[in-house]
Amino acid sequence: MRKATVTTAATAAGVILLLSLKPHQNPAPAMTAPSPASSSGTGAASTSPSTTHAPGGTSGTFTGSVINTAYGPVQVSVTLSHGRITKVTALRTPSDRPRSQQIAASAVPQLTREALSAQSAHIDAVSGATYTSEGYTRSLQSALDKAGV
Amino acid sequence: MTSTIPQVPAMTGPSRSAPRPPSPVPALAHLLIWGGAAAVLALWWSDTTSVVGAAGWFTGAGRITGLLAGYACAVLLLLMARVPLLDRAVGTDRLARWHAMGGRYTVSLASAHVLLIIWGYSLESHTGVVDQTTTLVLHYPDLLKGTIGYLLFLMTALVSARTVRRRVAYETWHFLHFATYLAVFLVFGHQLSNGADFTGNRPAQLAWYTLYTGVAALLAWYRFAVPARRAMRHRLYVAEVRPEAPGVVSVYLSGSGLEGLRAEPGQFFRWRFLTRGMWWAANPYSLSAAPHPAYLRITVKASGGHSTALARLVPGTRVLAEGPYGAFTARRRRARKTLLLGGGVGITPLRTLFETLPGEVTLIYRARRPEDLALRGEIDALAAARGAAVHYVVDEPAVYSSPLTPEALRGLVPDLAERDVYLCGPPGMTEAAVTALRGAGVPRRRIHHESFAF
Numbered sequence: 001m002r003k004a005t006v007t008t009a010a011t012a013a014g015v016i017l018l019l020s021l022k023p024h025q026n027p028a029p030a031m032t033a034p035s036p037a038s039s040s041g042t043g044a045a046s047t048s049p050s051t052t053h054a055p056g057g058t059s060g061t062f063t064g065s066v067i068n069t070a071y072g073p074v075q076v077s078v079t080l081s082h083g084r085i086t087k088v089t090a091l092r093t094p095s096d097r098p099r100s101q102q103i104a105a106s107a108v109p110q111l112t113r114e115a116l117s118a119q120s121a122h123i124d125a126v127s128g129a130t131y132t133s134e135g136y137t138r139s140l141q142s143a144l145d146k147a148g149v
Numbered sequence: 150m151t152s153t154i155p156q157v158p159a160m161t162g163p164s165r166s167a168p169r170p171p172s173p174v175p176a177l178a179h180l181l182i183w184g185g186a187a188a189v190l191a192l193w194w195s196d197t198t199s200v201v202g203a204a205g206w207f208t209g210a211g212r213i214t215g216l217l218a219g220y221a222c223a224v225l226l227l228l229m230a231r232v233p234l235l236d237r238a239v240g241t242d243r244l245a246r247w248h249a250m251g252g253r254y255t256v257s258l259a260s261a262h263v264l265l266i267i268w269g270y271s272l273e274s275h276t277g278v279v280d281q282t283t284t285l286v287l288h289y290p291d292l293l294k295g296t297i298g299y300l301l302f303l304m305t306a307l308v309s310a311r312t313v314r315r316r317v318a319y320e321t322w323h324f325l326h327f328a329t330y331l332a333v334f335l336v337f338g339h340q341l342s343n344g345a346d347f348t349g350n351r352p353a354q355l356a357w358y359t360l361y362t363g364v365a366a367l368l369a370w371y372r373f374a375v376p377a378r379r380a381m382r383h384r385l386y387v388a389e390v391r392p393e394a395p396g397v398v399s400v401y402l403s404g405s406g407l408e409g410l411r412a413e414p415g416q417f418f419r420w421r422f423l424t425r426g427m428w429w430a431a432n433p434y435s436l437s438a439a440p441h442p443a444y445l446r447i448t449v450k451a452s453g454g455h456s457t458a459l460a461r462l463v464p465g466t467r468v469l470a471e472g473p474y475g476a477f478t479a480r481r482r483r484a485r486k487t488l489l490l491g492g493g494v495g496i497t498p499l500r501t502l503f504e505t506l507p508g509e510v511t512l513i514y515r516a517r518r519p520e521d522l523a524l525r526g527e528i529d530a531l532a533a534a535r536g537a538a539v540h541y542v543v544d545e546p547a548v549y550s551s552p553l554t555p556e557a558l559r560g561l562v563p564d565l566a567e568r569d570v571y572l573c574g575p576p577g578m579t580e581a582a583v584t585a586l587r588g589a590g591v592p593r594r595r596i597h598h599e600s601f602a603f
Contacts, residue, residue, distance in 0.1 A: 007254060018190065019209045022200040070349040098288040099343065102274045127201035128208065128273045
């Protein structure tokens with residue numbers, strides 16, 4: 001019985017030690033300069049239906065490039081009104097596995113909230129959704145670039 | 150009452166009079182096993198960038214325990230694959246003990262993994278634990294199978310618990326234990342399809358496949374192919390059943406090309422007698438005489454359904470013998486003098502070693518009463534032939550009894566501390582003997598013992 005207690009304690013200590021040695025903040029999402037080569041998606045759409053260059057800022061909806069992550073593609077579109085981000089829509093999120101769907105379902109609203117308050121794509125990744133966050137921010141940035149913001 | 154000692158010299162191969170250095174295999178085996186575990190942890194380490202929030206901690210711990218449990222399953226199977234190198238150098242009983250300890254640990258790891266992942270995922274997705282469990286089991290790839298596999302592991306662990314094992318026949322327990330094969334098969338899929346550290350990591354996936362297919366190949370070869378081939382080549386059958394003492398019989402087995410089995414004195418086989426009521430069990434019994442070109446002999450005491458049935462075996466019955474197994478051989482010797490210490494039915498491998506071990510050998514044979522001293526006539530003849538000393542110790546009459554204490558042992562064998570000791574007997578006796586031997590100054594590395602309490 002004593003051996004069992006010692007082994008359990010040692011294992012728990014080992015696991016906790018391993019976990020504690022890792023950083024406890026989200027890494028900043030990798031922000032590369034948007035280039036066609038970085039998003040190797042099929043049919044990377046880039047439509048901008050209604051762009052009104054009205055004085056006071058850009059308005060319209062801009063679709064970002066498809067970012068391929070390890071779990072699947074991510075694509076967002078951003079709606080601007082007079083230069084302000086008013087809406088971000090996730091057009092594609094990783095949906096291959098139930099786990100990815102679960103993650104996207106909880107991460108995307110959070111990322112959208114952050115984007116709206118930051119009014120840019122420089123937002124923190126959501127913990128547990130590293131790939132989705134990275135895809136989201138890069139796709140968002142490419143959409144904003146298209147909008148010229 | 151005395152059995153004949155074979156006139157043909159026993160085939161034990163060139164006997165080395167000088168003891169060998171200890172085998173490096175057990176240490177290497179340890180190194181490989183722990184090294185593999187470290188590699189698995191390194192996989193987690195290299196794949197994880199950060200651990201954020203309570204969900205991150207729980208999920209991370211769940212992944213670590215899951216990886217270790219998956220690795221441990223492969224190791225556990227490998228330990229039981231009857232690989233000759235491991236069996237000869239580490240010993241069948243020691244491998245079985247490692248497997249038993251490792252098995253308990255692995256089921257605990259798997260249980261921790263299950264709970265940690267459920268909790269971690271629930272925190273991450275802000276769902277309830279019950280909801281999360283249902284989602285996992287029903288909607289994640291390979292997880293329904295994985296759940297069934299895990300439940301089979303739990304069942305195995307329960308049946309192996311000491312309280313349950315005492316009430317369950319060995320054959321029943323052994324049969325149920327084979328469910329672990331199915332369990333490992335069922336849980337394998339979910340590791341690769343859900344394991345975060347395997348996603349997009351081709352080398353890791355490849356390594357995992359290699360590990361498992363390698364172990365499966367070894368199992369198929371050494372547990373099934375080799376025994377089957379041997380059975381066809383040697384065609385063993387029961388030649389004679391001879392009573393030795395009340396409740397003790399010797400079974401002589403014949404076949405063709407028995408030298409090809411290369412059995413060493415002290416080893417055992419797992420015997421499957423192809424007759425009604427016995428064909429579904431392969432029970433281990435040691436050879437009780439040195440391997441002979443014409444026959445193999447086992448001597449068994451009736452203490453259970455199977456051993457009692459042996460006395461009723463009909464000559465001509467076909468036998469499948471898996472083996473030889475065991476590291477309880479002359480290879481383990483370190484000193485030039487040896488003490489053979491046996492109790493009850495443990496005398497069988499010792500009787501074989503008494504016949505063949507080179508150098509100076511003393512035998513202490515403990516039993517309850519003089520009638521229980523099976524093979525006594527043979528042992529006396531062997532002792533006379535090689536000029537060795539034999540001490541018979543019985544509990545009754547008390548005048549011939551001698552306790553298992555350092556002083557009593559030294560009284561019988563004054564130079565005990567310089568000898569190798571081969572120990573074989575019922576678990577209670579061997580425990581007491583090890584304590585007494587250590588107390589008398591015999592270093593642990595010179596106490597060789599084989600227990601049949603798998």
